[in-house]
Amino acid sequence: MSDAISAAPQARVVTMEPAVQITDLTYRYRGEKTEALKGISLSLNRGEFLVVMGPSGAGKSTLAAAMNGLIPNFFKGKIAGEVRIFGQKTTETTVARNSETVGIVFQDFEAQLFSTNLELEVTFGMENFGVDRDEMHARMEEVINYVGIAHLKGRAPSTLSGGQKQKLAIASVLAMKPRVVVMDEPTTDLDPISKMGVFEITRRLCEHHDTTLMMIEHETEEALYADKIALMQDGRLIRLGPTREVLRDVDLMRSVGVAPLGIPSFFKRMGEGDLPITVDEGVARFNELSWKVSAPAYQKLTENEAAARAGLGEVLIRCDGLDHTYDTGLKALDAVTCEVRRGDVLAILGQNGSGKTTLAKHFNGLLMPTGGEVLVDGKPTRDQGIFKIGQKIGYVFQNPDHQIFSETVFDEVAFSSRLRKLPEDEIKARVAQALASVGLTGMEKEDPFSLTKSGRQRVAVASVLASKPDVLILDEPTTGLDYSEQRGMMDLVQRLNKAGSTIIFVTHHMWVVAEYARSVIVMKEGRVILQGTPREVFSHGDRLHDAFLRPPHFVDFSNRLGHTFLTPEEMAGCIVRGMEA
Amino acid sequence: MSGDFYIDNNSFMHRLDARTKMALAFLTVVAILMFEHPVWLMPITCLSLLQLYIAGAFRNLRRIRFILIMMSLSSMILWNFFSNGVTPLWWKFEVESFLFAVNRTLLIVLVISSGMVLISTTRNEELVLGLIKIGLPYRVGFALSTALRLLPTIGSSIITISQAQRSRGLDLHVKNPLERLRRFLPLLVPVFISTIRNTNTFAMALESKGFGARDKRSYYLKMEMKRADYLVLGFALVFVAVSIVLRLKGIGQIPGLTRF
Numbered sequence: 019m020s021d022a023i024s025a026a027p028q029a030r031v032v033t034m035e036p037a038v039q040i041t042d043l044t045y046r047y048r049g050e051k052t053e054a055l056k057g058i059s060l061s062l063n064r065g066e067f068l069v070v071m072g073p074s075g076a077g078k079s080t081l082a083a084a085m086n087g088l089i090p091n092f093f094k095g096k097i098a099g100e101v102r103i104f105g106q107k108t109t110e111t112t113v114a115r116n117s118e119t120v121g122i123v124f125q126d127f128e129a130q131l132f133s134t135n136l137e138l139e140v141t142f143g144m145e146n147f148g149v150d151r152d153e154m155h156a157r158m159e160e161v162i163n164y165v166g167i168a169h170l171k172g173r174a175p176s177t178l179s180g181g182q183k184q185k186l187a188i189a190s191v192l193a194m195k196p197r198v199v200v201m202d203e204p205t206t207d208l209d210p211i212s213k214m215g216v217f218e219i220t221r222r223l224c225e226h227h228d229t230t231l232m233m234i235e236h237e238t239e240e241a242l243y244a245d246k247i248a249l250m251q252d253g254r255l256i257r258l259g260p261t262r263e264v265l266r267d268v269d270l271m272r273s274v275g276v277a278p279l280g281i282p283s284f285f286k287r288m289g290e291g292d293l294p295i296t297v298d299e300g301v302a303r304f305n306e307l308s309w310k311v312s313a314p315a316y317q318k319l320t321e322n323e324a325a326a327r328a329g330l331g332e333v334l335i336r337c338d339g340l341d342h343t344y345d346t347g348l349k350a351l352d353a354v355t356c357e358v359r360r361g362d363v364l365a366i367l368g369q370n371g372s373g374k375t376t377l378a379k380h381f382n383g384l385l386m387p388t389g390g391e392v393l394v395d396g397k398p399t400r401d402q403g404i405f406k407i408g409q410k411i412g413y414v415f416q417n418p419d420h421q422i423f424s425e426t427v428f429d430e431v432a433f434s435s436r437l438r439k440l441p442e443d444e445i446k447a448r449v450a451q452a453l454a455s456v457g458l459t460g461m462e463k464e465d466p467f468s469l470t471k472s473g474r475q476r477v478a479v480a481s482v483l484a485s486k487p488d489v490l491i492l493d494e495p496t497t498g499l500d501y502s503e504q505r506g507m508m509d510l511v512q513r514l515n516k517a518g519s520t521i522i523f524v525t526h527h528m529w530v531v532a533e534y535a536r537s538v539i540v541m542k543e544g545r546v547i548l549q550g551t552p553r554e555v556f557s558h559g560d561r562l563h564d565a566f567l568r569p570p571h572f573v574d575f576s577n578r579l580g581h582t583f584l585t586p587e588e589m590a591g592c593i594v595r596g597m598e599a
Numbered sequence: 600m601s602g603d604f605y606i607d608n609n610s611f612m613h614r615l616d617a618r619t620k621m622a623l624a625f626l627t628v629v630a631i632l633m634f635e636h637p638v639w640l641m642p643i644t645c646l647s648l649l650q651l652y653i654a655g656a657f658r659n660l661r662r663i664r665f666i667l668i669m670m671s672l673s674s675m676i677l678w679n680f681f682s683n684g685v686t687p688l689w690w691k692f693e694v695e696s697f698l699f700a701v702n703r704t705l706l707i708v709l710v711i712s713s714g715m716v717l718i719s720t721t722r723n724e725e726l727v728l729g730l731i732k733i734g735l736p737y738r739v740g741f742a743l744s745t746a747l748r749l750l751p752t753i754g755s756s757i758i759t760i761s762q763a764q765r766s767r768g769l770d771l772h773v774k775n776p777l778e779r780l781r782r783f784l785p786l787l788v789p790v791f792i793s794t795i796r797n798t799n800t801f802a803m804a805l806e807s808k809g810f811g812a813r814d815k816r817s818y819y820l821k822m823e824m825k826r827a828d829y830l831v832l833g834f835a836l837v838f839v840a841v842s843i844v845l846r847l848k849g850i851g852q853i854p855g856l857t858r859f
Contacts, residue, residue: 114810117806129797129800130801134603137819138819147812154819382766384765404765419789420789437767437768
């Protein structure tokens with residue numbers, strides 16, 4: 019895409035020139051028994067945008083790594099078949115040389131930025147190719163304007179927000195002017211609006227600059243911009259087709275383990291064909307069919323919700339005018355007042371850096387207020403200390419690898435109980451119970467590090483459950499998991515709640531909030547800006563937008579029709595068809 | 600908490616070439632070593648204070664004040680014991696050994712501050728580029744700067760991990776050193792594992808950005824010796840030359856001092 023970025027926007031150019039040709043690609047990592055990729059064949063024309071979806075372990079990241087030769091040059095293993103980029107075989111040269119044609123953006127934006135300021139980060143790639151200084155400067159200016167981070171010039175990457183970091187990572191790849199860009203889950207750790215920012219960039223790249231794009235993505239709503247979708251499972255390519263066709267195949271998506279879109283799911287459930295995909299299409303179809311939402315049915319829904327809330331128990335945690343200012347002078351929490359009642363499932367939402375995690379860390383005494391008060395069981399956390407509160411309020415950190423250290427799952431789960439010097443019988447019983455509730459019974463002797471990410475997450479949850487806390491705090495429990503793992507994790511959370519635990523979780527995943535939370539706190543710049551049931555909160559689309567959030571498409575769709583529905587199932591139960599009305 | 604001392608500023612010291620600043624730090628140490636008598640260190644002390652002031656680097660010294668104070672105290676005590684003089688001062692100490700202790704303490708503080716001026720005003724990349732320009736191979740320089748960069752990352756993961764384990768009931772405040780070591784295990788294992796995972800992604804990202812693609816690499820940062828650089832260097836060289844001459848003439852020493 020030389021000169022592509024500076025070229026004037028023109029009509030979409032998808033040419034028939036093949037940019038990527040993958041032929042019968044099979045690959046097995048060294049030391050693994052099964053192939054990570056099994057006979058993948060696909061080709062992309064210049065200027066096409068492909069989104070690859072599938073559950074964890076489907077081989078998506080392996081495929082991405084094969085695009086610039088990281089496989090098999092960096093990750094050793096056995097390869098068959100070939101990948102050609104504009105006719106050049108990736109295995110015939112080095113990864114570094116390939117990177118001039120194929121740029122890769124990784125999910126982990128922390129690990130891929132390594133310079134001390136923004137300009138140096140963007141120019142790093144060009145330096146490696148010996149680009150001359152004036153040219154580097156011009157290209158740097160161009161790409162930072164292109165992705166919209168020009169106002170951050172001179173800043174250290176570590177001081178940027180998640181969305182800004184990922185945009186910087188993209189800019190630093192684009193500066194090398196690659197003709198093919200591969201993005202491996204670039205938006206997983208981002209809030210919804212930052213996600214849209216990244217997608218907006220990718221769309222422009224394809225539409226105006228004939229860059230060929232391959233993106234791995236978990237969230238179906240984001241795949242809408244693509245030309246094609248590839249569904250992968252167990253190393254195989256299950257389906258490759260035009261975006262709208264694949265998105266309409268709701269059943270196939272579900273069976274592969276990818277979240278189907280809410281709007282087509284709803285219309286399918288209602289027995290319609292030729293399913294609408296987007297919010298606009300959904301609204302148009304709904305009106306065309308002259309369906310109505312039944313007022314009594316909707317009222318019953320909200321009444322049930324109100325009754326459930328009224329049935330919650332006593333206040334367990336209360337924050338009163340809570341302030342927190344870090345040593346650096348950053349005011350992370352500003353006069354937060356909220357309460358958590360027994361039996362609740364509370365979701366804390368907000369942009370990266372809005373203070374969600376800081377708030378959650380006050381609930382179990384990890385952080386102490388610098389102003390105002392946090393009361394647990396009516397007593398200030400300051401007077402109780404973390405050791406004491408920790409027995410009542412368990413905290414599962416976002417990254418399970420930040421707490422796992424034992425050689426066996428049993429030892430890991432027994433850690434807290436042993437520290438608290440419980441009798442060995444009691445410990446055994448607790449571990450067994452905790453493992454049973456996360457579905458890991460029989461894994462006691464396994465090495466926790468050999469488990470998958472979702473397995474390690476479960477071990478982390480079990481190790482907190484073993485100390486039988488009243489309240490369980492989970493920091494982004496679904497980040498980095500695929501759709502069915504996310505469901506599994508949240509179903510587990512729901513079961514724990516039914517069994518009596520009070521749940522607090524911090525998340526970016528709006529559909530998780532829609533389907534699993536009972537109450538919601540929305541934070542922005544350290545303040546609570548919205549509080550209520552998911553239905554109440556999601557009915558304020560504009561105020562959510564201010565907090566860099568947005569409800570799922572399906573909820574948006576129902577909002578446009580005048581009512582807030584959280585799931586297709588729920589809405590389907592409240593519809594009166596035109597003729598019956 | 601953070602291992603980064605660079606102060607993002609545009610002072611006179613910041614604008615000097617990295618090579619000038621490295622030379623300046625080296626020459627400062629050479630000049631200091633020429634004198635025994637603390638009074639003769641006063642000109643250098645003033646110049647160092649001036650550099651710190653221009654660079655705005657006093658706040659970095661404040662960050663390490665604990666280490667500075669501990670080192671100064673132990674240096675004052677040790678050098679009083681490890682040197683002898685002829686004029687009694689008090690108890691076992693002589694005037695000469697006291698002066699010498701003051702000199703050695705100043706030496707420590709001045710060496711640290713000149714290093715601090717260097718890292719407060721020079722970016723990691725500039726420092727490495729400066730080293731490369733004076734003959735260090737690029738890969739060695741890059742490895743060096745990567746190591747420097749890893750420190751803050753490890754620091755922040757230690758904080759998160761210790762929070763995670765503390766909320767599981769880990770109490771690190773125990774007297775027995777062996778027991779304490781054992782309790783640090785739940786911190787060390789995850790720190791190692793997450794650092795290794797991070798470096799793996801880092802290496803991938805590095806290759807994917809074309810690291811080592813060409814034998815010849817270009818540099819975005821401009822390294823240029825300007826008039827100010829030559830003036831500063833010239834002044835420093837003259838200063839050091841004068842110091843050496845004084846030393847050869849035996850000026851600035853403490854008569855009657857015996858060092859062990």
